[in-house]
Amino acid sequence: MVPLLPGIIPFGLIAGFTPVSFGYTWLDSWMGSLLMFAGASQLAAYQLMNEDASIWVILLTVAAINLRYVLYSASIAPHLADANRTTRLLAGYGLTDQIYAVCHRDYPIHNWNLNERIAYYTGGTLLLWGLWQACTVVGAFVGQVIPVFWSLEFMIPLTFLALALNTLKTRAHQVAAITGAMVSFAGLELPYNLGLILGGLAGILAGVLFRRVNQ
Amino acid sequence: MTQEFIIIVALAGFVTLALKSAFIEGQHYFTLPKWFVDALEFVPPAVLCALIIPGIFKGEVGLIAAFGAVPIDPKPIAAAIAALAFFMTKKTIPTLTAGMASLYLVYWLQI
Numbered sequence: 001m002v003p004l005l006p007g008i009i010p011f012g013l014i015a016g017f018t019p020v021s022f023g024y025t026w027l028d029s030w031m032g033s034l035l036m037f038a039g040a041s042q043l044a045a046y047q048l049m050n051e052d053a054s055i056w057v058i059l060l061t062v063a064a065i066n067l068r069y070v071l072y073s074a075s076i077a078p079h080l081a082d083a084n085r086t087t088r089l090l091a092g093y094g095l096t097d098q099i100y101a102v103c104h105r106d107y108p109i110h111n112w113n114l115n116e117r118i119a120y121y122t123g124g125t126l127l128l129w130g131l132w133q134a135c136t137v138v139g140a141f142v143g144q145v146i147p148v149f150w151s152l153e154f155m156i157p158l159t160f161l162a163l164a165l166n167t168l169k170t171r172a173h174q175v176a177a178i179t180g181a182m183v184s185f186a187g188l189e190l191p192y193n194l195g196l197i198l199g200g201l202a203g204i205l206a207g208v209l210f211r212r213v214n215q
Numbered sequence: 216m217t218q219e220f221i222i223i224v225a226l227a228g229f230v231t232l233a234l235k236s237a238f239i240e241g242q243h244y245f246t247l248p249k250w251f252v253d254a255l256e257f258v259p260p261a262v263l264c265a266l267i268i269p270g271i272f273k274g275e276v277g278l279i280a281a282f283g284a285v286p287i288d289p290k291p292i293a294a295a296i297a298a299l300a301f302f303m304t305k306k307t308i309p310t311l312t313a314g315m316a317s318l319y320l321v322y323w324l325q326i
Contacts, residue, residue, distance in 0.1 A: 011307075014311075021277065032224055032227075038235075045227050047270060049223060051273070058223060059226055063230050064262045065258075066231050066235070070237045070255070077239045088239050089236060092236030092240065093232055095236075148280060149277050149278050149280075150277060151277040151315075151318060153276065154315065157266075157290075158294065158310065158314040160267045162310040163263055164259070164267060165310075166301075173256075173260045174260070176260045176261040176264075177260035180260065181265065181267065181268055183265065184268040185268050188268065188272060188273060196265050196268070199264070200265045200266075203260065203262070204258055204261045204262075206257075206261075207260070
């Protein structure tokens with residue numbers, strides 16, 4: 001777990017200070033980290049709130065970005081099936097790309113009992129959670145003293161750009177990305193940021209179809 | 216912090232928790248259909264790319280609010296240079312640095 005921690009520091013700082021650059025207070029900024037605890041979707045939610053998007057577009061976008069957690073939770077679930085409900089809910093709240101990666105790697109190779117598995121999950125998640133909360137709050141305070149002309153809000157699309165380019169593993173993924181971007185661009189003037197939703201859906205569809213045709 | 220803000224963030228938090236807990240809670244009740252799992256793979260590239268577009272082509276950065284408009288919007292050019300930096304380094308920090316630096320540069324060249 002520890003080797004994965006430094007990577008979240010810049011992202012946590014960005015998640016903290018960009019909402020502030022939109023005019024939110026540090027407390028507003030921290031709320032996202034506390035209630036959502038999912039970096040990319042936090043950034044998307046604040047960007048869309050700033051663009052006065054409708055609540056449905058915001059929730060749909062958050063859901064789309066966080067859909068990958070359904071897969072993670074499906075893969076982790078059998079290992080935590082016998083835990084009590086509170087533990088399971090906390091495990092759900094604390095689920096991240098990082099804890100998924102280490103548990104997915106380490107659960108099958110160790111013969112741990114339930115308590116050991118929970119302890120492993122809890123330890124890693126607490127470390128990550130604490131660091132993430134600290135980074136957002138620090139980022140938010142830093143954001144309050146940085147003047148507006150630094151244009152730090154532009155780091156949101158740049159961060160998404162880096163995350164998106166990192167997902168282009170196959171030709172089908174590239175087709176999904178390009179279609180998503182083009183449809184979103186064509187729909188820029190649609191009300192309620194609908195272009196974004198249509199772009200996402202069109203991109204997913206294009207990726208699926210491309211794979212099907214080329215298999 | 217307005218009431219509307221709290222409601223949106225709380226609902227977004229609820230949606231996130233629901234997705235994260237979907238299987239840890241519900242594994243005894245349902246399984247994922249195969250088409251859904253297949254489609255999930257394309258959600259990150261499609262949605263993230265769709266999400267970038269308004270951030271690059273809409274709105275004004277703080278530079279413009281502070282120092283006035285310029286003929287050519289620096290955001291798309293800066294984003295293209297950031298993408299180039301990503302393809303060369305495959306790392307996030309150089310991508311962000313290149314993007315921000317070229318945003319300032321392209322703005323400054325026009326004033």
